[in-house]
Amino acid sequence: MTRSNYLLKRLLLMIPVLLVISMGIFLLLKLSPGSTVSALLPPGQQSPTQIERVTEQYGLDEPIYVQYGKWLLRAVQGDLGRSYAMGEPVVSVVLRSAWATAQLGFVSLVVSLLVAVPLGLLSATHRGTWVDQFGRLAAFGGISMPAFWVGIVIILVFSLFWNQWFGQSLVPPGGYVPITEDAVAWAHHVIAPAVTLGIGFAAILTRQIRSSMVTVLEEDYVRTARAKGVRKRIVILVHAFRNGLIPVVTVLGFQVGFLMNGAVVVEQVFEWPGIGRLLFQAVTTKDVPLVQGAVLFIAVIFVLLNLAVDMLYTYLDPRVEY
Amino acid sequence: MSSETVPTPTSTERVIDAARHLWGIYGRLERTARISIWIILILTLTAILAPLVAPYNPTQENYDRSLASPSIDHPAGTDLTGRDVFSRMVFGTRVSLAVGVGAVLLGVLIGVPIGSLGGFYGGWIDEVAMRTMDVIISFPALVLALAIIGVLGGSLWNLILVIGIVFAPQYARLIHGEVLSIKETEYVEAAKGTGLGNVGVLRRHVLPNAMTPVIVQATFHVALAIIIEASLSFLGLGVQPPRPTWGVMIADGRRYLPGEWWISVSPGVAIVITVLAFNLVGDGLREEYNPQLVDQ
Numbered sequence: 001m002t003r004s005n006y007l008l009k010r011l012l013l014m015i016p017v018l019l020v021i022s023m024g025i026f027l028l029l030k031l032s033p034g035s036t037v038s039a040l041l042p043p044g045q046q047s048p049t050q051i052e053r054v055t056e057q058y059g060l061d062e063p064i065y066v067q068y069g070k071w072l073l074r075a076v077q078g079d080l081g082r083s084y085a086m087g088e089p090v091v092s093v094v095l096r097s098a099w100a101t102a103q104l105g106f107v108s109l110v111v112s113l114l115v116a117v118p119l120g121l122l123s124a125t126h127r128g129t130w131v132d133q134f135g136r137l138a139a140f141g142g143i144s145m146p147a148f149w150v151g152i153v154i155i156l157v158f159s160l161f162w163n164q165w166f167g168q169s170l171v172p173p174g175g176y177v178p179i180t181e182d183a184v185a186w187a188h189h190v191i192a193p194a195v196t197l198g199i200g201f202a203a204i205l206t207r208q209i210r211s212s213m214v215t216v217l218e219e220d221y222v223r224t225a226r227a228k229g230v231r232k233r234i235v236i237l238v239h240a241f242r243n244g245l246i247p248v249v250t251v252l253g254f255q256v257g258f259l260m261n262g263a264v265v266v267e268q269v270f271e272w273p274g275i276g277r278l279l280f281q282a283v284t285t286k287d288v289p290l291v292q293g294a295v296l297f298i299a300v301i302f303v304l305l306n307l308a309v310d311m312l313y314t315y316l317d318p319r320v321e322y
Numbered sequence: 323m324s325s326e327t328v329p330t331p332t333s334t335e336r337v338i339d340a341a342r343h344l345w346g347i348y349g350r351l352e353r354t355a356r357i358s359i360w361i362i363l364i365l366t367l368t369a370i371l372a373p374l375v376a377p378y379n380p381t382q383e384n385y386d387r388s389l390a391s392p393s394i395d396h397p398a399g400t401d402l403t404g405r406d407v408f409s410r411m412v413f414g415t416r417v418s419l420a421v422g423v424g425a426v427l428l429g430v431l432i433g434v435p436i437g438s439l440g441g442f443y444g445g446w447i448d449e450v451a452m453r454t455m456d457v458i459i460s461f462p463a464l465v466l467a468l469a470i471i472g473v474l475g476g477s478l479w480n481l482i483l484v485i486g487i488v489f490a491p492q493y494a495r496l497i498h499g500e501v502l503s504i505k506e507t508e509y510v511e512a513a514k515g516t517g518l519g520n521v522g523v524l525r526r527h528v529l530p531n532a533m534t535p536v537i538v539q540a541t542f543h544v545a546l547a548i549i550i551e552a553s554l555s556f557l558g559l560g561v562q563p564p565r566p567t568w569g570v571m572i573a574d575g576r577r578y579l580p581g582e583w584w585i586s587v588s589p590g591v592a593i594v595i596t597v598l599a600f601n602l603v604g605d606g607l608r609e610e611y612n613p614q615l616v617d618q
Contacts, residue, residue: 017457031473137354140605144598146549148556149572149590152579156587160580261464265553279465280557283472295469302460 010310014303021299022075025292026068040289041084080296081289085282090293094275098297100176101263101274107194108259112202119202120209124244125236127214135206142203147262151196151269158192174271193270197262201255208251213244246317253309260298347610355606358599365596369415376409380566389582398588401574407585410566411592417567418596421481421551422544428486430540433493438532440494441501442524452498455491463488464550468559476559485547492543493536500532534611541604545597552593568593 029040037046040054055061059070074080080090123135159169171192177185216222217240225235263276271277275294282290331339348356368375384404392399398407437455440448458466467484474480504510505528513527554560555569563570568589575586 016453020454020457028469028473136605140598140601141594144545144549144601145594146552146556146569146590146597148553149586149593152572152576152586153590156579156583164580257460257462260462261550261553264464264468265556268557276465279468283468283559286472291469291472295465298465299461302462306460 006314007311010307014307017303018300021303022072022296023068025296025299026071028292028295029071029288030064040081075296080293083282083287083290083293085285085287085290090289093278093290094293094297097273097275097278097294098301100272101267101276103179104190104193104197104263104267104272104274105256105259107190108196108198108201111194111198112205115198115202116205116209120206121213121236121241123206123210124213124217132210135210139203139206142199142206145199146265147196147200148265148269150199151193151266154192154196155269174269176271176273193266193272196270197259197266200262201259204251204255204258205248208248209244212247213240216240216244219243242316246313249312249316250309253305256305257302347607350610351603351606352609354602358602358606361595361599362603365415365599366419368412369419372413372416376406376412378406378409380405380410380413381564382406389578391582392584399582399584401571401582401585402578407571407588410571411568411589413566414568414571414589414592415596417478417555417561417565418548418551418593420478421485422548422600424482425485425489425547425551426540426543428482429489429543430493430536432486432490433495434497434529434533434536436490437494437496437498438501438524438529441498442505442520442528448498452495455494458488458491459495463546464553467550467554468557471554471559476554476562478561478565481551481554481560485550489543489547492539496535496539497529497532500535501528504528504531538604538608538611541600541607545600545604548593548597548600 037051037054037060040058041050057070059067062070078091080094082088083090083093086093119135119138123132126132154171155173158171159173163169172189174193175189177189179186213236217236219240222235222240225239226232230239260276263274264280265276266272267274267277268280275298279291279294279298281287282294348359351359382405384400387396387400387404388402390396390400390404396406396408398411400406401410436451440451463485466488470484470487471480474484501524510523510527513523518526551560552567552569552572555567556573558570558573560569561567571589572586575582575584575589578585
């Protein structure tokens with residue numbers, strides 16, 4: 001199969017996947033306690049005319065598959081209803097929050113790579129020594145700390161205690177400043193939540209980089225390069241690292257889910273107005289259209305990311321057959 | 323050909339044999355994993371014997387001792403209503419372990435039959451089921467759990483149910499792959515040749531050999547389930563007060579930062595120790611069962 005055929009096949013496969021997801025999300029509306037009407041309309045707005053409008057719009061007096069069809073038709077046109085807690089179309093609320101999460105996710109990805117690449121490489125090249133053992137315990141420690149608690153400890157030490165000790169805090173205890181308004185203040189606000197979110201991610205990456213580098217370093221071409229007289233450092237960084245990266249990229253794609261898990265609680269702790277916090281607020285206020293919108297958006301991003309990872313994989317390893 | 327009777331082992335012999343086998347595994351684990359097993363045993367005993375271990379009643383309010391610092395009397399201090407933080411942590415062990423172990427058991431009970439039957443019989447139903455599992459797996463667990471729990475409401479049983487359902491597809495996919503390769507082996511052919519039915523072959527010859535990666539994954543999942551439970555409880559969507567849970571304690575303690583920092587920090591330390599212990603045992607078991615990884 002050629003590369004473009006493979007791409008086409010992957011794109012077509014996305015359709016059934018997205019259909020299954022959309023059914024699940026539609027069912028959220030049906031599963032919520034109370035009538036569907038009250039899930040769609042805030043208590044104050046349940047006048048007979050409003051109820052009639054919603055019933056007609058969503059086809060609530062028709063069989064469930066018709067309701068699903070109507071909902072899906074509106075969803076693909078970008079109409080996910082109105083968030084009744086915010087009084088805005090769901091799509092615009094979701095996109096705004098997604099932008100905030102994207103910034104946070106990007107910074108924490110950079111932070112995790114800065115930690116994980118050196119630690120993973122050192123663990124692989126110093127296998128079995130105390131460096132390796134330290135890397136292992138550090139990585140498992142990182143995975144084992146709940147993100148929300150790490151966030152609280154960071155706020156406690158670098159914001160509250162720091163303020164008591166030195167008269168001013170090192171990082172603000174939460175909040176968000178748009179990067180377009182004040183880039184310095186933005187960086188000041190983003191660093192603590194990004195580090196919190198990045199710790200678990202860095203831990204997973206460290207383990208992955210270590211194990212794939214260990215495999216690669218035993219390959220014949222690495223020994224050949226060394227035998228030719230290429231310096232060890234060059235062999236590790238140039239010859240081995242590019243191939244060692246391949247499995248890491250796969251993990252990177254899958255572990256964005258891990259990052260998203262963290263985002264729900266970390267955004268809450270640091271009052272970062274991202275999609276994780278939005279989802280939580282939607283869940284607690286029983287804003288069903290908003291819950292659906294946020295979950296659908298996250299799902300679509302996930303399917304696309306997995307696709308992107310697959311594409312990157314074929315670029316990094318041309319031997320991959322489609 | 324003269325028939326020979328093979329002596330069937332008695333149940334006592336079976337137990338002794340199993341114990342010897344487990345002891346052998348324990349002996350081959352590396353040190354951090356062995357220490358972690360002891361930590362898990364201590365935590366389990368703490369959960370079972372919580373009323374004996376805890377120095378105070380975890381819900382007993384004592385306003386004379388409101389927000390006391392850590393001391394001999396109160397090793398982890400007290401909260402606003404004077405409840406002993408350490409005693410509440412001891413009782414919190416119960417919820418964490420119950421959700422961690424309960425959710426994983428449920429996930430295994432749902433996932434293993436689906437994955438093994440599908441892998442054994444194949445066909446288009448299997449194909450559809452496995453693609454659906456792929457979709458659920460690629461979804462962030464906490465987001466999925468949050469959406470479902472938001473609809474169902476938080477309680478101990480709902481947490482176990484939701485986390486179990488979120489985990490189930492991973493076991494289905496794991497055992498599916500194992501069954502696919504094991505069903506082609508010669509000993510399975512031989513078992514079929516003896517006239518044993520499909521279900522019998524699957525249950526007695528395929529599954530026991532396919533369960534190893536499931537056990538390893540389950541150990542890691544207990545750790546993850548404890549973190550998800552704590553996260554949901556922290557957000558106020560988990561087990562409801564007054565029952566003490568680590569996540570709720572951390573959330574409550576936030577209001578008293580930085581002055582009374584111990585209320586939030588101590589339960590977090592309990593979570594880290596517990597989750598780290600399960601992760602290290604999982605890592606040890608993975609190395610034990612997959613010798614190729616040992617020298618890596």
